[in-house]
Amino acid sequence: xxxxxxxxxxxxxxxxxxxxxxxxxxxxxxxxxxxxxxxxxxxxxxxxxxxxxxxxxxxxxxxxxxxxxxxxxxxxxxxxxxxxxxxxxxxxxxxxxxxxxxxxxxxxxxxxxxxxxxxxxxxxxxxxxxxxxxxxxxxxxxxxxxxxxxxxxxxxxxxxxxxxxxxxxxxxxxxxxxxxxxxxxxxxxxxxxxxxxxxxxxxxxxxxxxxxxxxxxxxxxxxxxxxxxxxxxxxxxx
Amino acid sequence: xxxxxxxxxxxxxxxxxxxxxxxxxxxxxxxxxxxxxxxxxxxxxxxxxxxxxxxxxxxxxxxxxxxxxxxxxxxxxxxxxxxxxxxxxxxxxxxxxxxxxxxxxxxxxxxxxxxxxxxxxxxxxxxxxxxxxxxxxxxxxxxxxxxxxxxxxxxxxxxxxxxxxxxxxxxxxxxxxxxxxxxxxxxxxxxxxxxxxxxxxxxxxxxxxxxxxxxxxxxxxxxxxxxxxxxxxxxxxx
DNA sequence: CGACGCTTTGACTGTCATCAACGGCCGTGG
DNA sequence: CCACGGCCGTTGATGACAGTCAAAGCGTCG
Numbered sequence: 001x002x003x004x005x006x007x008x009x010x011x012x013x014x015x016x017x018x019x020x021x022x023x024x025x026x027x028x029x030x031x032x033x034x035x036x037x038x039x040x041x042x043x044x045x046x047x048x049x050x051x052x053x054x055x056x057x058x059x060x061x062x063x064x065x066x067x068x069x070x071x072x073x074x075x076x077x078x079x080x081x082x083x084x085x086x087x088x089x090x091x092x093x094x095x096x097x098x099x100x101x102x103x104x105x106x107x108x109x110x111x112x113x114x115x116x117x118x119x120x121x122x123x124x125x126x127x128x129x130x131x132x133x134x135x136x137x138x139x140x141x142x143x144x145x146x147x148x149x150x151x152x153x154x155x156x157x158x159x160x161x162x163x164x165x166x167x168x169x170x171x172x173x174x175x176x177x178x179x180x181x182x183x184x185x186x187x188x189x190x191x192x193x194x195x196x197x198x199x200x201x202x203x204x205x206x207x208x209x210x211x212x213x214x215x216x217x218x219x220x221x222x223x224x225x226x227x228x229x230x231x232x233x234x235x236x237x238x
Numbered sequence: 239x240x241x242x243x244x245x246x247x248x249x250x251x252x253x254x255x256x257x258x259x260x261x262x263x264x265x266x267x268x269x270x271x272x273x274x275x276x277x278x279x280x281x282x283x284x285x286x287x288x289x290x291x292x293x294x295x296x297x298x299x300x301x302x303x304x305x306x307x308x309x310x311x312x313x314x315x316x317x318x319x320x321x322x323x324x325x326x327x328x329x330x331x332x333x334x335x336x337x338x339x340x341x342x343x344x345x346x347x348x349x350x351x352x353x354x355x356x357x358x359x360x361x362x363x364x365x366x367x368x369x370x371x372x373x374x375x376x377x378x379x380x381x382x383x384x385x386x387x388x389x390x391x392x393x394x395x396x397x398x399x400x401x402x403x404x405x406x407x408x409x410x411x412x413x414x415x416x417x418x419x420x421x422x423x424x425x426x427x428x429x430x431x432x433x434x435x436x437x438x439x440x441x442x443x444x445x446x447x448x449x450x451x452x453x454x455x456x457x458x459x460x461x462x463x464x465x466x467x468x469x470x471x472x473x474x475x476x
Numbered sequence: 477c478g479a480c481g482c483t484t485t486g487a488c489t490g491t492c493a494t495c496a497a498c499g500g501c502c503g504t505g506g
Numbered sequence: 507c508c509a510c511g512g513c514c515g516t517t518g519a520t521g522a523c524a525g526t527c528a529a530a531g532c533g534t535c536g
Contacts, residue, residue, distance in 0.1 A: 072390050097379030098373075103379075141341075144378075150389055152318045152320075155316070155318045156314070156316045159524065198392060198394075203525075206524095209485085219483095396492095428514075439514090439515085440516085441493075447515090480536100482533080483531080483532075486528090489524105489526075496520105501515095
């Protein structure tokens, strides 16, 4: 694998990293310490792969910082982004859905930091830690909901509405307040957006240009700021 | 609800109904008896709804006979079919993914028979019966895979390929051997197929007509028979 | 400063949705 | 038994949306 950063076990990982995250929120310090002691932390460059579709699912991860795109590649080479995962969520949890290979590829959208555990700990975590299983299945439920929404959108909406929805979702998932509005807090290209919305980078570019002329958004290279979210919502529904 | 058939608890439900189905296959007669004794069996007319999107998830079901379409309806009234569920699978298992309302509506495609249990038994089943949880999560994993596949198909394939894929999937899921080929074993209209493939009934009709002229399929009212599966596979990949 | 990656814009084109009309099957009720 | 109405399917004409092709501008990084 070209992009594996070396794994380091940092003895000083702080309990506060995990304490407030849903899968671990019901645990006490001692339990969180146990979990951290078994974890491997890694830094990933932008564009690095945590794992590939079809690989044996040997580890599962908690994304501590950054963003990950979950991508599938077709036989013809087209990429389709299935999900966007923000910091604070588990990923690579194939075992939870009865799989022993990863169903998709995970690519970092920006520099990212992950904790990883060998998959054989999964069953132990589920059995031993209160709330871990419940919260995990909630996450899965939410992801199923997201996928469902995308299917419905792709089936019924025009490209403009889909792109508007995608931008709004990214903003609400990872928006950061800036002077002119709310900025999507990680680098994202027209190409990325087109893979999220099943269209082409050209069409996305045209749409963003048009929106910018109307004052709905501003965008620089790899950065998008939504200035008038309400107007975008209207667009996304027409 | 207009289409609730009366619930009957049939004392004579036979253990063999469940014994070979994955979620129950590791259980002994006594356990299966327990489970059956708590179940309510119901017959549903074609087009009946087992439950509606958004309803509180009060019961979960095992589909014993027939086929169910899992459908979402948009604010504008368009219907989109998210999944097709054949006999022998669990459905309405919102609790397994941490939800307390149903995420979609379940409509029978043909006459159907279900067993239903109150949702509060879910946690008990998971805790008490060996393999129940594991098999259930496998089912969820498969459904996630299916949804994923549909997203990728809708994002990258032409209508003709999508429809071909949908037909092939239905055939492999519920095909019945007949003299001229393999027939999809439940009634399905062009409209249904169009909701599965995000297109219109007109386009589906044109495609099926064209395929029929080429001898790939035969179709009567609500019935589709695939005569040359291999050719369809080729079509679905070009 | 050059090269590469990202973005923009214009012109053209094809697929597929839309509109419209009709034909046929099937169950129902007189 | 026949006539009717509703649902299902077919087919043609038209046009729009968005993909493809092509080319050039702009930022950033090495």
